[in-house]
Amino acid sequence: MDNEKMISEIVASVIKSMGEVRPQTHKKGVFTNMTDALNAVSKAYKELKSYTVAQREEMIKNIRRLTLEEAEIMAELGVKETGMGNVHDKIIKHQLVAKKTPGTEDLKPTAMTGDEGLTLIEMAPYGVIGSITPSTNPSETVLCNSMGMIAGANAVVFNPHPNAKDTANYAVDLVNRAVLEAGGPENLVVSVENPTKESSDEMMQSPIVRMLVATGGPGVVKALLSSGKKAIGAGAGNPPVIVDDTADVYKAAKDIVDGSSFDNNLPCIAEKECFAFRNIADILISEMQKHGAYLLKGADIDRLMELCLVNKNGKYDINKKWVGKDAVKFLAALGIDAPAGTKLIICETDATHPFVQVEMMMPILAIVRVDDIDEAITLAVQAEHGNRHSAHIHSKNVDHLTRFAREVETTIFVKNAPSYAGIGAGGEGYTTFTIAGPTGEGLTAAHSFTRSRRCVLVDGFHIV
Ligand code: NAD
Numbered sequence: 001m002d003n004e005k006m007i008s009e010i011v012a013s014v015i016k017s018m019g020e021v022r023p024q025t026h027k028k029g030v031f032t033n034m035t036d037a038l039n040a041v042s043k044a045y046k047e048l049k050s051y052t053v054a055q056r057e058e059m060i061k062n063i064r065r066l067t068l069e070e071a072e073i074m075a076e077l078g079v080k081e082t083g084m085g086n087v088h089d090k091i092i093k094h095q096l097v098a099k100k101t102p103g104t105e106d107l108k109p110t111a112m113t114g115d116e117g118l119t120l121i122e123m124a125p126y127g128v129i130g131s132i133t134p135s136t137n138p139s140e141t142v143l144c145n146s147m148g149m150i151a152g153a154n155a156v157v158f159n160p161h162p163n164a165k166d167t168a169n170y171a172v173d174l175v176n177r178a179v180l181e182a183g184g185p186e187n188l189v190v191s192v193e194n195p196t197k198e199s200s201d202e203m204m205q206s207p208i209v210r211m212l213v214a215t216g217g218p219g220v221v222k223a224l225l226s227s228g229k230k231a232i233g234a235g236a237g238n239p240p241v242i243v244d245d246t247a248d249v250y251k252a253a254k255d256i257v258d259g260s261s262f263d264n265n266l267p268c269i270a271e272k273e274c275f276a277f278r279n280i281a282d283i284l285i286s287e288m289q290k291h292g293a294y295l296l297k298g299a300d301i302d303r304l305m306e307l308c309l310v311n312k313n314g315k316y317d318i319n320k321k322w323v324g325k326d327a328v329k330f331l332a333a334l335g336i337d338a339p340a341g342t343k344l345i346i347c348e349t350d351a352t353h354p355f356v357q358v359e360m361m362m363p364i365l366a367i368v369r370v371d372d373i374d375e376a377i378t379l380a381v382q383a384e385h386g387n388r389h390s391a392h393i394h395s396k397n398v399d400h401l402t403r404f405a406r407e408v409e410t411t412i413f414v415k416n417a418p419s420y421a422g423i424g425a426g427g428e429g430y431t432t433f434t435i436a437g438p439t440g441e442g443l444t445a446a447h448s449f450t451r452s453r454r455c456v457l458v459d460g461f462h463i464v
Contacts (some may be wrong), residue, residue: 028176029190030169034199034206037157038128040187042208045128045155047185053104055182060103060147062178067098067143070174074139078167082135084324084361089263092425093137093433097144100424100431104151106446118461123450125153126230127210130203134216136266136324136361137433138164141215142171144433146189150179151446157209158191159200161216169193204229211449215434225438232448233438234268237389238359239412239419240380241271242404244373244395245280251416252394253287256365259392259418261292261343264324265363268435269390269412269419273356273383274367275376281369285346292343293365294331301347301355303334308362309354316354318361327363351379373400381408388437392419411437 024031024040031037048056067074075090112119129149133141142158149156160168172191179188192199203209204227213232214224221233241259243252260271276284289295296304307330308322322330327345331338345364349355355366370376384391390412393404405413412422412435421427423435423443434444441448 025193027169027173027193028180029172029187030193031190032193034157034159034192034202037187037190037192038203038206038208041128041155041157041190044185044188044190045125048153048155048188051153051184055184056150056153057104058182059150059179059184059188062181063143063147063150063175064098064101066174066178067094071095071098074167074170074174077170078138078164081167082138082164082324084136085263085266086326090140093140093263094143096423096425096431097140097147097433101144101147102151102430102445103147104446106148106151106430107450108447113462113464115462117456117458119457120455122453122455123152123447124453126449126451127154128208129154129156129211129213129449130206130209131156131158132200132212132214132216132220132224133158133160133164133168135161135164136268137215138167139171141433142168142189142191143175144431145213145215146171146175148432148444148446149449150175150188152449154211154449155187156189157203158189159195159203160191162195165191165193165195213434213444213449221438231439232434232436232441232444234434234436234444235387235389235438236359237268237387237437238272238357238383238385239269239390239392239410240383240408241274241392241419242373242376242380242395242400243274243276243280243284244376244393244397244400245277246396246400247280247394247416248396249280249283249394250287253284254291255394255416255418257288257291257293257344259420260365261327261363262418262420264326264361265344265365266324266361267420267423269422271365271392271419272359273380274365275351275370275380276367277376278369278371281367285348285367288344288346292341293346294327294336294338294342294344296345296347300334300336301349304330304345304347304364305354307333308360308364309358316358318358323361325362330362330364351383356383357385373397373403377404377407380404384408384410389435390414390419390422392417392422411435411442 071094221235424431
């Protein structure tokens with residue numbers, strides 16, 4: 001046998017022994033094209049079937065540990081790649097994901113027993129889930145989705161936001177490292193190096209993908225719901241906050257500044273406009289200034305509007321360049337030297353102002369004075385635009401709290417705390433970065449990514 005023939009036979013046998021040739025990048029689970037990613041994840045899903053719940057829990061435990069260890073790296077990468085948000089708050093978001101995302105304990109079987117035997121209902125996997133993730137929480141969403149989906153015994157293929165692909169894919173690599181360390185299958189979560197509309201379409205249409213989950217604005221949720229597949233859509237918000245005259249105004253001021261400025265207002269749950277009772281508005285505004293808010297007035301408000309919004313035939317849209325930027329950067333662009341510690345810009349407007357009506361995701365909070373709770377609720381419900389996402393209130397009046405909750409109908413409703421209490425940061429309950437208002441799952445967790453299956457045994461196994 002000549003040398004060349006021998007080498008080609010050895011190569012052929014090595015390739016055969018590998019099963020499939022998969023052009024993978026240096027990041028675990030990240031592929032150069034969607035077809036290879038889908039084939040790899042399909043194989044991983046089949047392999048996962050032989051793993052126990054305890055083994056899946058071990059994988060999740062490792063994801064929690066690595067997320068805590070590498071939170072700073074991912075926070076820095078996210079800010080660097082997207083130019084949005086701030087490292088300090090992104091670290092907190094990763095810590096929250098690591099500590100408060102539910103694992104397998106979220107899956108609760110039920111049983112019905114009686115004269116005719118035992119019926120068991122278990123939460124079973126969908127299979128391979130396709131997940132589309134946003135630029136605003138790129139690694140957080142990948143980590144949180146992966147934990148919940150793996151807990152439910154699924155495998156995942158991600159198509160991340162193109163502007164945040166490296167950060168999202170860092171998290172894909174992290175999840176695979178955690179899974180392998182627990183002895184799990186290779187490529188249990190996968191992604192593509194360069195996500196595009198085409199890779200997203202291929203993922204959505206692939207018969208390998210049994211469920212779709214999208215976290216983002218209205219465009220992606222609409223695309224998802226027209227896919228013909230089981231879909232979970234976590235869409236846009238524009239959360240209002242009301243402050244009435246029974247509230248602890250001093251606490252409300254600090255809470256609103258903290259919530260609204262968190263990660264430069266990127267979170268979909270963050271306070272995005274404020275309706276304050278006329279008789280407490282002055283104190284509220286002056287207290288907010290003590291906690292890092294800068295009060296903008298007069299012509300400066302119009303100049304800020306020109307900077308961060310684009311007028312498209314009378315309809316305002318965000319200037320994406322300014323999404324998630326630091327408050328001091330906006331002020332510097334207006335020639336204002338902000339005091340140290342400034343993290344939020346506040347200004348008084350009327351309720352029709354674009355700062356109230358448009359979901360800007362910038363550290364800018366418009367404050368509208370209102371006469372009473374009727375006006376506050378009417379304007380707040382209108383500003384929320386029927387997204388039914390999040391709304392907040394500071395009040396000690398039970399009727400006001402109850403009425404607003406009923407009328408705004410949001411998935412998250414926070415009373416007397418910063419908005420992030422709604423996802424478990426300083427409030428009871430687990431966390432998620434996929435809040436599914438449009439499709440009704442609410443705060444997603446492992447159970448959201450499972451199918452209910454019934455197993456019936458007649459005339460046996462009941463002991464009473
Ligand atoms: P985005 O809508 O621009 O992008 C989100 C994802 O959808 C990206 O991966 C993007 O590539 C993809 N996408 C967009 N249009 C698509 C289409 N027509 N078909 C297929 N894929 C499409 O959102 P963003 O700027 O990254 O994130 C901010 C938005 O997401 C805000 O509106 C915010 O409220 C929302 N958000 C919601 C939640 C939630 O849990 N409900 C969480 C985070 C962000």
